[in-house]
Amino acid sequence: MIVDIGADALTIEPLHQRGKVCVNPRSHLHLLPPAPLGQLKLYESTKEFKEIILLCVENDALLRTYVANILIAVNPYFDIPNLYGPEAIKSYKGKSLGTLPPHVYAIADKAYRDMKVLKMSQSIIVSGESGAGKTENTKFVLRYLTTTYGTGQDIDERIVEANPLLEAFGNAKTVRNNNSSRFGKFVEIHFNEKVQIVGGFVSHYLLEKSRICVQSSDERNYHIFYRLCAGATEDLKKKLRLDSPDHFRVRAQILHLYVQSCGEKNK
Numbered sequence: 001m002i003v004d005i006g007a008d009a010l011t012i013e014p015l016h017q018r019g020k021v022c023v024n025p026r027s028h029l030h031l032l033p034p035a036p037l038g039q040l041k042l043y044e045s046t047k048e049f050k051e052i053i054l055l056c057v058e059n060d061a062l063l064r065t066y067v068a069n070i071l072i073a074v075n076p077y078f079d080i081p082n083l084y085g086p087e088a089i090k091s092y093k094g095k096s097l098g099t100l101p102p103h104v105y106a107i108a109d110k111a112y113r114d115m116k117v118l119k120m121s122q123s124i125i126v127s128g129e130s131g132a133g134k135t136e137n138t139k140f141v142l143r144y145l146t147t148t149y150g151t152g153q154d155i156d157e158r159i160v161e162a163n164p165l166l167e168a169f170g171n172a173k174t175v176r177n178n179n180s181s182r183f184g185k186f187v188e189i190h191f192n193e194k195v196q197i198v199g200g201f202v203s204h205y206l207l208e209k210s211r212i213c214v215q216s217s218d219e220r221n222y223h224i225f226y227r228l229c230a231g232a233t234e235d236l237k238k239k240l241r242l243d244s245p246d247h248f249r250v251r252a253q254i255l256h257l258y259v260q261s262c263g264e265k266n267k
């Protein structure tokens with residue numbers, strides 16, 4: 001059975017050898033034909049980690065669970081069909097925790113309902129190691145609240161659409177995450193007396209400024225640098241003294257000009 005899902009490997013405890021754990025690189029894992037929940041059997045082969053996650057999804061297991069009202073979510077590293085779509089948003093509206101399978105939307109809805117009933121501000125803390133999915137889950141919370149409890153005016157979209165801009169200036173490729181947030185973020189969503197969204201405010205702190213001048217190998221500068229080099233007008237480039245990234249002193253790090261994740265391609 002799976003004991004731990006790490007960034008590069010799975011820790012597995014063989015069912016016939018309890019107490020003995022082995023660490024397997026993802027690329028070496030293969031699933032036996034689907035096993036009942038709690039009895040995922042694994043052996044070494046070349047099949048993808050994705051298959052393991054897909055089986056978890058089929059069984060609705062392992063990816064998300066609650067400890068009291070804390071949601072623990074594993075990053076699946078690919079888009080799970082319909083998990084965050086409009087239908088899912090609708091289905092979690094007004095539902096108590098535990099009524100439906102664990103989901104970040106359920107947490108968002110609970111915070112909203114508590115705010116309404118207790119008439120007090122509520123906080124959702126999103127925590128985890130780099131690449132755990134904090135930024136993505138924060139965006140899901142914002143998307144859920146603006147879709148479900150927004151006023152339908154452009155403020156809802158503006159709150160959500162501020163993110164790509166913020167990420168351009170504060171996120172960069174690291175060895176752990178192609179879109180790693182190199183700053184802390186405190187997002188406020190403001191509601192009126194009818195408990196509808198009327199505004200938002202994002203404060204940021206601890207921006208990693210040193211990254212602008214120097215990056216570790218395999219890492220990149222902030223996304224905005226490459227985007228300006230690629231897409232700014234000639235006037236702006238002249239003003240900012242920008243050229244092709246290859247011409248900068250930090251060219252040792254420029255081997256990774258382009259990030260291959262789907263997310264990056266869409267931005």
Ligand SMILES: Nc1ncnc2c1ncn2[C@@H]1O[C@H](COP(=O)(O)OP(=O)(O)OP(=O)(O)O)[C@@H](O)[C@H]1O
Nearest residue numbers: 077078079130131132133134135136177179180181
């Ligand atoms: N729920 C999800 N479904 C599909 N893919 C996801 C999900 N959560 C995260 N990912 C993928 O994992 C990548 C890393 O996630 P994210 O940027 O949210 O991590 P993070 O916890 O914010 O890391 P960091 O601390 O480095 O900023 C995303 O770019 C996305 O490709």
Ligand SMILES: [Mg+2]
Nearest residue numbers: 134135180181
């Ligand atoms: Mg992040």
